[in-house]
Amino acid sequence: MKIPVLFAWLGAASLCTACDSTPRERQAVVDQEARKLDTLADKAAAKLRIAGRRAARFDSASRARSRQPLDPAAEMALTSELLGTYTAVEQLTPATIEPAFVQFMQQVRARRKAWTQRDWDYATAISRRLNAQFRAIRLDIRGRDELHIRALQTEFTALETSRDVKDLGQAVKQQP
Template sequence: MMRKPSNYTATGALFLVLLGGTACERTSPSNNDPNNQPQNRAEADLAELREWVKDKTEKTDSTLLEKGPKVREEFKQRSSQLDTRLDSLSEKSKEEYKELRRKYENWEARNQQRGEVPLHQETLRRIETELFGTPNALEVQIPADQMRDVYTQFLQNVRQRRTTWTASDWDYVDAIYRRLNEKKDLVEAQIPTNDKLKIKALQAEYLTLEAGKDAKDLYREMKQ
């Protein structure tokens, strides 16, 4: 004869289920902690814009003038997206957003002004001679196995002469640096691996020196 399950057994199982649910609820993290609140979309967009502006304004890119339209369009898209969510920002975040816009717009104006200044061939030849010993160094094809030595010479002279250069001189140096990179790109596939690594290190050093120059120029502008 089969025995029916006792009411005690069924009730006990139900009690254990309810107890488990209660225990889970008690051990789950509280959402009342203000430091544990999920970030809203507007604040996340602001954080992304902060990093983007920092990347563009604090790092020097020798091809920046050519990339100008693309950079401006990207800023326009990012700021337009954030403009639609302004009501979700705190007052402090709104002030930061205004400051980021001002910082980017000032930076863009300076770069655009630099791009509008024509290069004078006499000055260009003078600075090429300072950097390479001849004004025609970049007029000829540079063999792949000599590219490392050319970059080394370029950086040695940049280190030695950079303190005497004006902001206008740096515009010419930037133009020469871009031409040197173009020469390298033509023979990139034939450059030995170790030479490629050295060239990348020299390029990074140049960008660091140029960024330091930009910071000094900005400091002088703030004092004037």
């Protein structure tokens, strides 16, 4: 019996406290809290504007980089490094295309952490050539090999996208 009475008394005490202030005093407190919220919102908006500008600069630099033609000699050198004995991509057969993709992805996994965005541009060009050859001979490839190739293609796209996201995140976080 004593506990409910205590709760009732505490509830009444908090109502009395609210009754002890005037509407003008309560309005002053609300105005002060609203100013604090406005200040926080302004700071957050400024941070978002800065992040947006940095992201736009990153995107602009990325587009400018991708418009620059790839050096054929550098592309051939990287093709040789990434594909090893499967360098002649246009001559890959249904029997050799799956091992070529496996070789390519093994090298990409091993080297990706040290790559720049430009290195990824070259790797993407090589991937496109592999994919074009895959499309050309796809109907003659065994189903199991095709599924494995599709998984490797997806992995390459995921690795490349994660690098783009990582670089964008770093560009947004960097100091002006």
